[in-house]
Every structure is written in C-alpha cells, then in structure tokens.
Amino acid sequence: MEQLKETPLFGRHLERNALMAPFGGWNMPIQYEGILAEHRWCREKAALFDVCHMGEFFYRGDFAAGGLENVFTFSVASIPKGKSRYGFLLNEQGGVIDDLIVFRLAEDGAMIVVNAATADNDFAVIRSRLKGGADFVDGSAETGKLDPQGPLAREVVTGLLGPEIASIPYFRFITMDILGVKAIVSRTGYTGEMGYEIFLPADRTAELWDILLKDPRVKPAGLGARDLLRLEMGYSLYGNDIDETITPLEAGLEAFVDFGKEFIGKDALLRQREAGRKRSKVAFRVGSRRSPRHHHGIWSGDRRVGVTTSGGFSPMLGCGIGLGLVSPEAAAAGTELTVRHENVSMQATVCGLPFYQGGSVRK
Amino acid sequence: MSKMYYTKEHEWVKVEGNVATVGISAYAANHLGDITFVELPAKGKTVKQFEVLCAIESVKAASDIYAPVSGTVVSVNEELNGRPEIVNESPEDAAWMATLRITDPSEVGNLMDPDQYDEYQKEL
Numbered sequence: 001m002e003q004l005k006e007t008p009l010f011g012r013h014l015e016r017n018a019l020m021a022p023f024g025g026w027n028m029p030i031q032y033e034g035i036l037a038e039h040r041w042c043r044e045k046a047a048l049f050d051v052c053h054m055g056e057f058f059y060r061g062d063f064a065a066g067g068l069e070n071v072f073t074f075s076v077a078s079i080p081k082g083k084s085r086y087g088f089l090l091n092e093q094g095g096v097i098d099d100l101i102v103f104r105l106a107e108d109g110a111m112i113v114v115n116a117a118t119a120d121n122d123f124a125v126i127r128s129r130l131k132g133g134a135d136f137v138d139g140s141a142e143t144g145k146l147d148p149q150g151p152l153a154r155e156v157v158t159g160l161l162g163p164e165i166a167s168i169p170y171f172r173f174i175t176m177d178i179l180g181v182k183a184i185v186s187r188t189g190y191t192g193e194m195g196y197e198i199f200l201p202a203d204r205t206a207e208l209w210d211i212l213l214k215d216p217r218v219k220p221a222g223l224g225a226r227d228l229l230r231l232e233m234g235y236s237l238y239g240n241d242i243d244e245t246i247t248p249l250e251a252g253l254e255a256f257v258d259f260g261k262e263f264i265g266k267d268a269l270l271r272q273r274e275a276g277r278k279r280s281k282v283a284f285r286v287g288s289r290r291s292p293r294h295h296h297g298i299w300s301g302d303r304r305v306g307v308t309t310s311g312g313f314s315p316m317l318g319c320g321i322g323l324g325l326v327s328p329e330a331a332a333a334g335t336e337l338t339v340r341h342e343n344v345s346m347q348a349t350v351c352g353l354p355f356y357q358g359g360s361v362r363k
Numbered sequence: 364m365s366k367m368y369y370t371k372e373h374e375w376v377k378v379e380g381n382v383a384t385v386g387i388s389a390y391a392a393n394h395l396g397d398i399t400f401v402e403l404p405a406k407g408k409t410v411k412q413f414e415v416l417c418a419i420e421s422v423k424a425a426s427d428i429y430a431p432v433s434g435t436v437v438s439v440n441e442e443l444n445g446r447p448e449i450v451n452e453s454p455e456d457a458a459w460m461a462t463l464r465i466t467d468p469s470e471v472g473n474l475m476d477p478d479q480y481d482e483y484q485k486e487l
Binding site: 031034035036037224228288289290291293312313344 | 396397399400402418420422423424425447448451
C-alpha cells in the first residue's frame with residue numbers, strides 16, 4: 001500500500017487527539033471532539049478545516065492559444081479577474097473526472113483547485129490537452145489551504161487578518177499578505193455557511209492555524225463534520241455523487257456546463273441531452289432518524305428505481321437525508337420512495353435542495 | 364444484588380434475579396461516535412443469546428445489537444427515541460435499551476465480568 005501523505009498540520013491533529021483516517025491518499029482528521037459538536041459549531045460560530053490535501057495547479061499563458069479554454073465545461077477566459085468559477089473536467093464519455101474551481105488570478109493566469117484523490121490524474125489529463133506556449137505546474141505540495149467557515153467567520157478572519165477581507169463577495173477572492181507572504185483569500189466553501197478558503201505557502205499554514213484557533217470563537221472541525229455540512233446543502237461529493245461513470249446532466253449539475261463552447265466530453269453530453277437521461281439526481285428526506293448511506297437501493301413500490309449516492313443524519317432537520325440516482329420519473333418532488341438495505345427499509349420523500357435553508361453562505 | 368457482564372460484541376447486561384437490563388458499553392459508544400438513532404426491540408419479542416436484539420446508528424455507521432442472554436423483552440427505554448445522544452452521555456446507565464425476562468440464567472457463563480472485559484478491551 002502506498003504511504004499515506006500528511007498535511008503540514010498532521011502534528012497539530014495528533015496533539016488534539018483527532019481521529020485520523022485515510023482520505024484520498026492522505027491521513028486526515030475525521031473528528032476532534034465529535035462530528036455533531038463540530039457540525040453545530042460550524043453552523044453557529046466558526047469552524048476551521050485543514051484542507052491542505054486538495055490540489056492546486058497554476059496556469060500562465062494565453063487561455064485560448066494555450067489550450068486551457070477548451071478543457072473544462074466552462075470558459076476560463078471569460079472569468080473576470082478576482083472571480084472564481086465551479087465546473088468539471090470530463091472524460092470523452094461525459095463522465096466526471098473531477099469537479100473543480102478555477103480562480104482567475106491575472107489576465108494570463110489562473111489557479112485550478114481540485115480534489116486530492118484525483119489530483120495527479122487531473123494534472124495529466126489537463127496537460128495532455130495543452131498546446132504549449134503556456135506554463136502549467138502542479139503547486140499542490142507547496143500550497144496549503146485552510147477553510148474558516150461559519151456565521152462568525154467574517155468577523156474573526158477580518159479581525160485577525162485584515163479589514164479588506166470583510167467586503168469580498170461570494171465567489172470572489174483577493175490576494176493579500178498574510179504572515180508576510182502572499183496569500184489568496186476566497187469567499188467560497190463547502191459548508192453552506194459564510195466563510196473563506198485561504199491559500200498560502202504550505203510551510204506557513206501551521207502558523208495561520210494557530211493564530212485562527214487562538215480566537216475562542218474558532219474550533220477545528222474534521223472531514224466527518226464537513227461531509228454532513230455539505231450533504232445538508234446537497235453539494236456533490238466527488239467519488240460518491242459524481243464520478244467517471246456519471247455525467248453532470250445525470251447529477252443535476254447542467255448549470256455548470258456551458259454548451260456554447262468546446263470542452264472534453266461535449267459530444268457525449270449533447271447525445272445524452274438529445275436521447276434523454278436514463279437516470280436523474282434525486283434528493284430525499286427520510287421519515288425517521290434513520291440514515292441512508294452510500295449504495296443503498298432506492299425503490300418505488302416493488303420496483304427498484306435507483307441507488308443512493310450519499311446519505312446521513314441531518315442534525316438541522318432531525319431526520320435522515322440522502323442523494324441518489326434514479327429513473328427520471330421517480331425524481332419528481334413529492335414522490336414517495338423506499339430506501340432499502342439488507343433487512344432495513346426507510347420511507348423517503350423526494351424534496352428540493354438545499355435540505356437546510358438557514359445557512360449564512362450568502363450573507 | 365445485581366451483577367454486570369459484557370459480551371465480545373460490547374453489549375453490557377445487568378442481571379437482577381431473572382431480569383436482564385441491556386445496553387452498549389462505553390467502549391462501543393465511544394467507537395461508534397455520535398449516536399443518531401436507536402431502534403428499540405418490540406415488547407414481547409423473544410430472542411436467543413447472541414441473536415440480533417435491535418439496532419443502533421451513529422453518524423458513521425449502523426450496527427446490530429445482540430442479546431447477551433436469551434429471553435423475552437419486557438420493557439424498552441423510550442427516552443432513546445427522542446434523545447439517542449443519551450447513549451453517548453451515559454452508555455452504561457441512563458442509556459439502557461431493554462429489559463429481558465431471562466430464560467436460562469446459566470448463560471451468563473458465556474459472558475465476561477467487568478475485569479475480564481477490561482482485559483479484553485486492552486487486547487483490541
């Protein structure tokens with residue numbers, strides 16, 4: 001087995017007695033004091049996530065001439081400087097190789113932020129599509145990333161790092177000095193709460209971690225809480241809700257696909273759009289505190305109509321919630337379904353997203 | 364006079380006369396993490412020793428709970444329906460799950476006493 005990688009904060013997690021587990025090739029903190037307590041802290045105060053495992057690639061050059069413009073499902077060249085955009089890298093069949101965010105750093109520069117488990121392959125696929133004349137480097141090892149997230153995140157981060165952070169709108173970022181080094185502070189996240197993703201040199205992340213955690217309003221939260229928080233928002237998790245066998249159309253993410261431009265997998269998506277999808281993303285609430293989990297069967301009466309892709313207990317709703325892929329006719333809001341696994345069956349009702357409506361993400 | 368015993372699957376059972384009170388150990392609660400749901404057994408249900416009695420779910424996983432002794436379910440702790448977190452707060456006391464009328468008192472010979480269970484945990 002390949003050696004698990006460690007973030008610069010590995011020692012900090014051990015000091016806090018975090019429960020560690022492998023995630024995407026990294027030894028990551030799953031929880032510190034407990035998943036539910038960390039989830040609540042993020043919904044009410046400010047939680048801090050170590051997400052240094054994520055990948056960061058840097059592109060410098062003309063987007064069209066260098067070839068990057070025709071890689072993703074969205075245009076990079078049309079992102080205004082200081083803004084970021086979410087979308088996909090697809091395979092030729094239209095399946096999702098990764099979901100990612102591109103940050104427009106400069107007229108001729110961009111940072112591409114990808115998932116940890118897929119980073120090496122993403123880099124190879126993107127590089128194979130470039131035409132030369134552009135610089136393209138994998139800066140993942142040198143780049144750290146900390147996410148302070150929660151309704152108090154603005155107050156805390158602005159107070160500790162600088163007043164210019166207070167006015168950053170959603171899906172925009174600024175470049176600023178933190179600890180005397182250049183950092184990117186972005187108003188994005190994966191929790192449904194207002195918050196930031198801070199990119200800085202990996203060897204300085206421990207200092208920033210310590211500074212943020214000295215504030216009593218901030219507590220560390222692990223990947224367990226992060227998964228619950230994103231699930232309550234209905235955000236897709238790569239490897240569960242989307243993967244190389246699932247297209248963005250099936251996953252209900254066509255809003256992030258721009259058919260007005262070229263991209264890898266476009267022909268396959270056009271054919272799927274023409275022929276009609278065979279399965280659709282569905283969100284559902286369970287009628288009890290039972291948790292659906294990944295890969296449970298979804299039934300309509302005595303007919304199996306699909307499979308769950310994510311599931312868990314929502315502390316905010318007080319019931320089980322889940323996402324799945326089902327035959328399109330079973331995906332209409334209000335449809336009554338049954339989730340089955342071994343001898344357990346759960347009544348579920350198709351609903352809209354987000355599951356949790358009270359988040360501070362756009363405040 | 365009551366006596367406490369444990370199973371290898373981390374249930375505890377407190378035996379008083381022919382009544383067994385059943386729950387999961389602090390070790391189990393700690394390993395499962397935050398408990399979000401307890402499926403209590405039906406009153407009157409009859410189980411054999413080490414058969415599935417009921418089930419529990421945490422933020423991480425779902426697990427079966429096995430009967431430490433054979434018997435018939437007499438009562439269940441309905442408090443756990445609304446507040447399953449009691450299992451984390453007080454696993455070996457307030458979070459009892461069911462009481463059973465014991466069929467065969469000699470079955471406690473298949474269980475561990477608290478000292479043996481301490482030793483058993485250290486080996487895990």
